[in-house]
Amino acid sequence: MAKSENISMSVIRRLPRYYRFLSYLDNQETQRISSKKLADIMNVTASQVRQDLNCFGGFGQQGYGYSVKQLKLEIGEILGLNRQFKAIIIGAGNLGTAVAKHMHFEARGFELVGIFDKNPDLAGQILRGIEIRPDEEIESFCDSHTIDAAILCMPRNGVELVIERLYSKGIKSYWNFSHYDIASEYKDTIVENxxxxxxxxxxxxxxxxx
Amino acid sequence: MAKSENISMSVIRRLPRYYRFLSYLDNQETQRISSKKLADIMNVTASQVRQDLNCFGGFGQQGYGYSVKQLKLEIGEILGLNRQFKAIIIGAGNLGTAVAKHMHFEARGFELVGIFDKNPDLAGQILRGIEIRPDEEIESFCDSHTIDAAILCMPRNGVELVIERLYSKGIKSYWNFSHYDIASEYKDTIVENxxxxxxxxxxxxxxxxx
Incomplete structure (x- = not known):
């Protein structure tokens, strides 16, 4: 599967949904699925499904439908889910804890390698097998690890300063739960809000x- | 402000963003803002802003811009944020806890009135001033309170059965963090995933x- 350029963002945004539904079907041990059936469960039209998947070279065989496992694998590859981008969480409050414990990072292209909080009482606690570190250690941690992305689970206040520090350490990809508008300040960042x-x-x- | 019908969902989906930015400006004590400036901070075009707000009757005055406080109020009214829809959370694990503690329900049109979990160990614990109740009490609680919406913070397994129970008690609005596709099973529900x-x-x- 060749890396696809110039695919519209609206198609891209549907890919995780395809992946999610295909994972579900795969878990149900469904072997093959028609574009019609896939369209039905995803609540889009069959022609939309065919058109979307054609953007990436098309995987179906007329009359046979798609192999669920194969299509799931290929979409996973397009999404880059086999990557292990190293990520850190900033903010280990309720939200940060939920994100740390709840998300299946490894299956989504990421590896969670660090968690930071400015509350000194949290330092040393273990979350998902990872020690929570004090906020001041962000820079030294980034120096000794290659961090690809930061996950911001802190309130809007304070985010501005943290981004400045993370950005200066070369982190340009953010999963942002705060309401701070990163992309408008840092034009060369990739931000999912x-x-x-x-x-x-x-x-x-x-x-x-x- | 008249209730607006036939507004496209893409305009609707931008309204919370306007509201969020206007709330921020209001907190910063900004009095007035031009469509150009509002467009800049929201990263859309000025004509988009004017067009969006015109859908609801238009609030701006040529050359004077918008009153931040007034526009925020009016958009809040369109969104119905002055409502106090009664909501319950199903699932008091990490995610449910984060949602319960993190969300400013009262400012978003909701009042959180109940939290349920099937883990009996959690029953009786207090979250945001609300006692966690055992899952079996959902029906009796719905009978004695008028519940408008349910917030699903549980894994996909088990959701199917819970929805059946909630739906039978007349709950037709869902804020859904699970991957279960409610709307395709229950056509007359309102679901935000x-x-x-x-x-x-x-x-x-x-x-x-x-």
């Missing part, structure tokens, strides 16, 4: 409209 | 492409 409150407000809107 | 792993996989893809 998780704005949980936006999702909750959207739910409120839709319930209010009903 | 938070798929954190999709976001992490997208980050991996983008890092891998760099």
């Amino acid at each position: 998780v704005h949980m409150s936006d999702s909750l407000m959207t739910l409120c809107y839709r319930m209010n409209q009903r | 938070v798929h954190m792993s999709d976001s992490l996989m997208t980050l991996c893809y983008r890092m891998n492409q760099r």
